Amino acid sequence: MSAFTYKEATITSFHDALKANAITGGQLMAWYLDRIEAYNNQGPRIQAIVTVNPRAMEEAKELDAYFDETGELKGPLHGVPVLVKDQAETAGIVTTFGSKAFEAYVPDQDATIIKQLREAGAIILAKTSMCDFAAGWFSFSSMTDHTKNPYDLERESGGSSAGTSAGIAANFGLIGIGEDTGGSIRLPSSFNNLFGLRPTTGLISRNGFSPLVHFQDTPGPITRSVKDAAKLMDVLVGFDEKDTFTAATAYTLDAGGYEAALEGAHMQQYRIGVLSNAFGPDSDPDCVPVNDQVRATVAWLKESGVEVVEDLSIPDIGQWIADTSLYITQSKKDINQFLSKRPKVPVKSFKEIYDGQLFHPMNDLFHDINGGPDDPENDESYYQKRVRQEEFRRMIVHIMLEHNVDFLLYPTVRVLPPKREELYAQKWTCLTFPTNTVIASQSGLPSMSVPAGFAAHLPVGFELVGKPFAEAQLLRFAHAYEQQASPRREPSL
Secondary structure, three states: OOOOOOOOOOHHHHHHHHHOOOOOHHHHHHHHHHHHHHHHHOOOOOOOEEEEOOOHHHHHHHHHHHHHHHOOOOOOOOOOEEEEEOOEOEOOEOOOOOOHHHOOOOOOOOOHHHHHHHHOOOEEEEEEOOOHHHOOOOOOEOOOEOOEEOOEEEEEOOOOOHHHHHHHHOOOOOEEEEEEOOOOOHHHHHHOOOEEEEOOOOOEOOOOEOOOOOOOOEEEEEEOOHHHHHHHHHHHEOOOOOOHHHHHHHHOOOOOOOOHHHOOOOHHHOEEEEEHHHOOOOOOOOOHHHHHHHHHHHHHHHHOOOEEEEEEOOOOHHHHHHHOOOHHHHHHHHHHHHHHOOOOOOOOOHHHHHHOOOOOOOOOHHHHHHOOOOOHHHOOOHHHHHHHHHHHHHHHHHHHHHOOOOEEEEEOEOOOOOEHHHHHOOOOOHHHOOEOOHHHHHHOOOEEEEEEEEEOOEEEEEEEEEOOOOHHHHHHHHHHHHHHHOOOOOOOO
16 A cells, blocks of 8 residues: 555545555545645645634544444544635534634524534534635635635635535645535635535435525535545435425435445546537637636547547526526515524514625625515516426427437636636626536536646636436546546645
């Protein structure tokens, strides 16, 4: 066995080293805690971590003792330090939802996936930064101000799963949990050279997560390797009586078999359709570096023997996206319902947060949500938009079947990670930022952001969107791609 390296560790490399008595869980935990202190709290001050679990080291030592006594791992994630977006409630650990209003809120109950992680032997190492109530594409948070991109400290890490992505990229933890409503797993994964999977809503329970648009919300993995993402899916996908949307698990045969599905995967068994009108205009200098890198990746795929169908398009794609956008309409009610069920929370409604200005002033979507209806059904376009989401999904799947392709491919985001000065100058708002992640979110299809390489020193990602419940196929393709392309490159902090 090769010597264990802390940087870029995987679940497999850690467990192999543990079994060979080359490392203990306590040693790994100490390394991550030291690294968080050196690079998150001091030095470059990445600001990815909101709260470190005060029992993290104690839990690591307890698991070490268990392993010493039994010679067995306690579960598939035994001793694995996990970074969790601060959108998930954690019993005994402060949970802020990115908002200063909740800086002292300690839930009594774990979110369902926190229970699943603990049962699998994982350790919640830390809660990670996010924009207030996940309402945005950037990291601006009244709790942590902003989260820096480890590849360029002047630029955005992307949101809303900012801290998980920056933290996993910077090696502050082994694996990460994000949450995705319109793209909040995939966008920051693209900006941080990571693999980010948006599963179909309902495959993973949202119980204990603050919502934004409940029929689009889903937790999911953010990892440095595809196999780690598959291992997480095997732990997290499953029915939960506390979340009716997990009835979706009845529609997949892949639950519990995501890692096994990676065996024997090769890229050449898939046909890829390139969605040309999801690329930014070549006349826009902000889009050119991303276009060039993603096109270079497509050319490499073709050279590697992957069948590629070019120049596919979604007619009137901009109108489809506008017609299926429900963030302004739905979010206020969903947040209100979530808060009203929690007797210990310091504020009980979105209006209290908004009127008290308990959110970062750069979170412009808060103003739009505040202007939205208290009840979505009072908006005359509400049901039309819900129906249009169904039509959008059907139309995208029709394109895939018509051209006999397994996935559609396009840039995850049309532009490079923006500089914070550009955001403060309001070059883009939340609703005008050119992210393609909303295509899958608003059509209810599974998708994955995959590292495409770098434009200069900045990461670029491409997105794959699959047919309904194609999570295992997305992971298979991404795993085979990863083995051949080796796209992951750690930042030099």
